[in-house]
Amino acid sequence: MNSMNNKDTAPQAGEASATDADALPPIQQRIQVTFEYPVRFSRGIFSPENALLREVMAPNDQEIAFSRKAICFVDANVAEAHPELLDKVSDYFAAQLDAIPLACPPIVLPGGEIVKQDPAHVDAVINRIAEYRLCRKCYVVAIGGGALIDMVGYACAIAHRGIPLVRIPTTVLAQNDAALSVKNAVNAYNAKNFLGTFTPPHSVICDADFLATLNTRDWMGGVSEAIKVALLQDADFFRYMEENVLALRQRDLSAMQRVIYRCAQLHLDHISKGGDPLERGSSRPLDFGHWAAHKLESLTHFKLHHGEAVAIGLALDSTYSWQMGFIDATQWERIINLLTELGLPVFDPAMLSHLDTPDDPASVLRGLHEFREHLGGPLTIMLLRDIGHGHEVHEMDLTVVVRSIRILEGFFKKKA
Amino acid sequence: MNSMNNKDTAPQAGEASATDADALPPIQQRIQVTFEYPVRFSRGIFSPENALLREVMAPNDQEIAFSRKAICFVDANVAEAHPELLDKVSDYFAAQLDAIPLACPPIVLPGGEIVKQDPAHVDAVINRIAEYRLCRKCYVVAIGGGALIDMVGYACAIAHRGIPLVRIPTTVLAQNDAALSVKNAVNAYNAKNFLGTFTPPHSVICDADFLATLNTRDWMGGVSEAIKVALLQDADFFRYMEENVLALRQRDLSAMQRVIYRCAQLHLDHISKGGDPLERGSSRPLDFGHWAAHKLESLTHFKLHHGEAVAIGLALDSTYSWQMGFIDATQWERIINLLTELGLPVFDPAMLSHLDTPDDPASVLRGLHEFREHLGGPLTIMLLRDIGHGHEVHEMDLTVVVRSIRILEGFFKKKA
Numbered sequence: 001m002n003s004m005n006n007k008d009t010a011p012q013a014g015e016a017s018a019t020d021a022d023a024l025p026p027i028q029q030r031i032q033v034t035f036e037y038p039v040r041f042s043r044g045i046f047s048p049e050n051a052l053l054r055e056v057m058a059p060n061d062q063e064i065a066f067s068r069k070a071i072c073f074v075d076a077n078v079a080e081a082h083p084e085l086l087d088k089v090s091d092y093f094a095a096q097l098d099a100i101p102l103a104c105p106p107i108v109l110p111g112g113e114i115v116k117q118d119p120a121h122v123d124a125v126i127n128r129i130a131e132y133r134l135c136r137k138c139y140v141v142a143i144g145g146g147a148l149i150d151m152v153g154y155a156c157a158i159a160h161r162g163i164p165l166v167r168i169p170t171t172v173l174a175q176n177d178a179a180l181s182v183k184n185a186v187n188a189y190n191a192k193n194f195l196g197t198f199t200p201p202h203s204v205i206c207d208a209d210f211l212a213t214l215n216t217r218d219w220m221g222g223v224s225e226a227i228k229v230a231l232l233q234d235a236d237f238f239r240y241m242e243e244n245v246l247a248l249r250q251r252d253l254s255a256m257q258r259v260i261y262r263c264a265q266l267h268l269d270h271i272s273k274g275g276d277p278l279e280r281g282s283s284r285p286l287d288f289g290h291w292a293a294h295k296l297e298s299l300t301h302f303k304l305h306h307g308e309a310v311a312i313g314l315a316l317d318s319t320y321s322w323q324m325g326f327i328d329a330t331q332w333e334r335i336i337n338l339l340t341e342l343g344l345p346v347f348d349p350a351m352l353s354h355l356d357t358p359d360d361p362a363s364v365l366r367g368l369h370e371f372r373e374h375l376g377g378p379l380t381i382m383l384l385r386d387i388g389h390g391h392e393v394h395e396m397d398l399t400v401v402v403r404s405i406r407i408l409e410g411f412f413k414k415k416a
Numbered sequence: 417m418n419s420m421n422n423k424d425t426a427p428q429a430g431e432a433s434a435t436d437a438d439a440l441p442p443i444q445q446r447i448q449v450t451f452e453y454p455v456r457f458s459r460g461i462f463s464p465e466n467a468l469l470r471e472v473m474a475p476n477d478q479e480i481a482f483s484r485k486a487i488c489f490v491d492a493n494v495a496e497a498h499p500e501l502l503d504k505v506s507d508y509f510a511a512q513l514d515a516i517p518l519a520c521p522p523i524v525l526p527g528g529e530i531v532k533q534d535p536a537h538v539d540a541v542i543n544r545i546a547e548y549r550l551c552r553k554c555y556v557v558a559i560g561g562g563a564l565i566d567m568v569g570y571a572c573a574i575a576h577r578g579i580p581l582v583r584i585p586t587t588v589l590a591q592n593d594a595a596l597s598v599k600n601a602v603n604a605y606n607a608k609n610f611l612g613t614f615t616p617p618h619s620v621i622c623d624a625d626f627l628a629t630l631n632t633r634d635w636m637g638g639v640s641e642a643i644k645v646a647l648l649q650d651a652d653f654f655r656y657m658e659e660n661v662l663a664l665r666q667r668d669l670s671a672m673q674r675v676i677y678r679c680a681q682l683h684l685d686h687i688s689k690g691g692d693p694l695e696r697g698s699s700r701p702l703d704f705g706h707w708a709a710h711k712l713e714s715l716t717h718f719k720l721h722h723g724e725a726v727a728i729g730l731a732l733d734s735t736y737s738w739q740m741g742f743i744d745a746t747q748w749e750r751i752i753n754l755l756t757e758l759g760l761p762v763f764d765p766a767m768l769s770h771l772d773t774p775d776d777p778a779s780v781l782r783g784l785h786e787f788r789e790h791l792g793g794p795l796t797i798m799l800l801r802d803i804g805h806g807h808e809v810h811e812m813d814l815t816v817v818v819r820s821i822r823i824l825e826g827f828f829k830k831k832a
Contacts, residue, residue, distance in 0.1 A: 027680065029687070030452045035445075127605075130610070136790075136791060161614055197578075200445075279577070375551070
C-alpha cells in the first residue's frame, strides 16, 4: 500500500476511522493550461499562390498520417460582395498538397446580429459537424463578420468539446477586436451573448482585401474599438488617428491596416497580459463604453451596428468623465471631434427613453445593471482620466449620466 | 507614434507599403491560465454544524459587498433515498451567516443517463439561471450522480460563459471519477457526450453519507473506475482492493472511502500532471476499457450502468492484452477474478451482435471507430503490459478482439 500514501496529503493506512471522512485531507486541484494561436495578416488569402492558410492548417508529425477534413461557413454579406469567393475557397482546398479536403462546398449563412439571434443557425452548424463526422483534428473555417464568427465559434466550442476554428474576419471590427478574443456567444433569453464559452480559436487570418468592399458604415464602425483602446492605453495611437482622419475617410487601405494592426496588438496584449483572460474578476477594462453600447444595440433592435453603438458609448462615458472632472474640456472635445470627424455617431434618440425610470428595460440606464449582472460582482466601469489612461469606478451618478446624455443630445441637434 | 512601434514585431511608421499586408508581422498569441478547485471529503455536509460548504462558498474581500445567490439542483434518486434532504438544504442555506441565499427551493431533476439524453433538462437549468438572474459570482449547486452533474455542468458552462458550479457527487462513480474532471456533456446526435465543454468546477464536495443508501449495483459499479486507474498506475492499490473484496462486498464505508480517495488522487494527478488536461492530443490514457464501455452503454440503451460497462470494457481489453501476449494468464486471472468477486460483470450478450460486420452501428466493434472519431487523430487505445502499467497501441486486431469476446462469453456461460 506504499503508493497509496502520498506523503503530503494521504492518510496512513488504517488510520482513518470508519466514520470520519473529515480525516481524508483536502485535495487542491491545480491545472495550468497554455493556449496559443497565431494571428496573421495578408491579402488574397484564397489565391492559389498564397500559402498562409495551408501553413496555418499544416498537420504536425503525429497528425499527418490521419486524413482530416474541413467545413467552411461564409457570411452571406461577404459572399454577395465577393461573388467569386465560394469557388475560390473550393479551388483552394481542392488544390492543396497536404490533403485537407472540404467535406462539402462552402456553406453560406446570414451575416450580422441576426445569425446570433436565431438558435436555428447554431443547430445548422452543429448538424453539419455531426453529418460530416468532423473530429477534434478537423477544422471549421469561418469567413465573415464578428457576429457570424461568434455564432460559428460557439457551435464549434460545444461540439465534441471543441472543433478547431480558423477565424477569417472580414470587417474592420472583426479584424481588430471581435475575432481576436477567446470568447464566443449567441443571444438568448433576450440578452446579448447570454450563451457562450471561453474558447481560443485555432488561428486568426486577417485578409485586408475583404475591407475594400465594406459599406461606409462598416468600414468606419470598427474604428470605434481602436479609439477605445487608444483612449485607455495609447495616446500616440489616438494622435495617429487624429492625424489620419482624412486618409481613413478616403478609405486608404494602408492607414486602415495600421489602425487594425495596432488595435489588434493592444487587444491581444490585454488578453494575454491583463491577468484575467477568462474574466473571472469583476473588472473588464476593455469594455469601456460598452455598458451603454450593448443596451443601445438591443434598444434599437440592432439598427445601430456594434461599432456605432460603441462610438456612442465612448462619447457618453467620456462626457461623464468630463462632467465628473476626471478629464478636462479640451480632452473631451478631442474625443468628440475624432468620433464625429470619422462620421461616427455620438448620440441616438433611443437614449432619451425612460430616463426617469432607470430600471425600466426600455431605459439605456438599465444597461448599467445588465452589464454588472453579466459580469457578476460589484459594478465596475472603466472611465478616463486622460487620453491614453483609463480609470475604474464602482458607481455612476445617474443624474450626471442623464446630464451627459443631454449634452450629447444638444451636440446632435446643433449638427442636425 | 512611439508606442505604436513595438520593437519586436510592429512595422515602423511609414514603412509598410499601401498594398503589402504581408509586411505586417505575425502575432503569436499566448495565454496562460491556471484553474484551481478544492476537492473535499466529509460527511453530513448539510448538518447545521458542518461548515465545509459555507467555507467553500465564502466570498473573498472584493465580493463580500455584493449579495450573491445560489440555485440547487438535486438528483431525483438522491431526493428519494434521502427524503429529508431538500429541507436540510433549504435550512442550511437559510441559516448561513454570510448570506448566500437560495434563489428558490432546491429543484429536483431526473438522475441517470436520461437526464443527459433529453435537451429539455439543459433548457430547464438555463431557464432557471436566466429567471433568477444568476451572475458569474453566484453559484449553482448540483447534488447527484455523474449524469446529473454532467448535464447541470454543461448548462452552467454555457450560461453567461460560466456560472460557478459546486459539485456534490453522491455515487461512488461520481465521487471517484465523473465529478472530479474538467469536463461536462450531454448526449446528442445519437452520440454520448456529443455536446459539452472543458470547464473546471468551482469546487467538489464528496459526502460519504450519500453512499450508504446506494443500491448494490451503484455501490459496486463505481469501483470499476478505481480498478482501471489501479491497473494503469498503481499495483499496490490493485492489491488493496483484492485484499478488501469482502469488506467492499459487505459495504464497509471506510474501505470504500479509501478506494474513492485513492482513485480521486490518481485521477486528479492525471488531469493536472498528465500534460493534456483539455485533451488536445489523440491519447486519453484514462479511457482504458472505455471504447467498448461507451458503445455497450448505448447498445443496451443504458441498461448497463456506466461502471458496469467499464468493468466489461476492462475485462475485454485485459483479455485482448493477454491474447496479444502483453500480460500473462496469471495477471489476466487476477483481473477477471477481482471484477467478478466484486460482483461486476465481465460480459454482456450485446457484445455478440454483428461481430462479422464491425462497421455496423449495432456492433460493439464499431465503438473503436466512434472512440477515435470523438478524440480525433489516429486511433490510440490504452492496453496493459502489467498490473499497474498501461501500454498504448494505435491499432487493434479485430479477430483477436472477437476471440477475446468469445473467451469472456465462455467464462460467462460457465458461471451461469
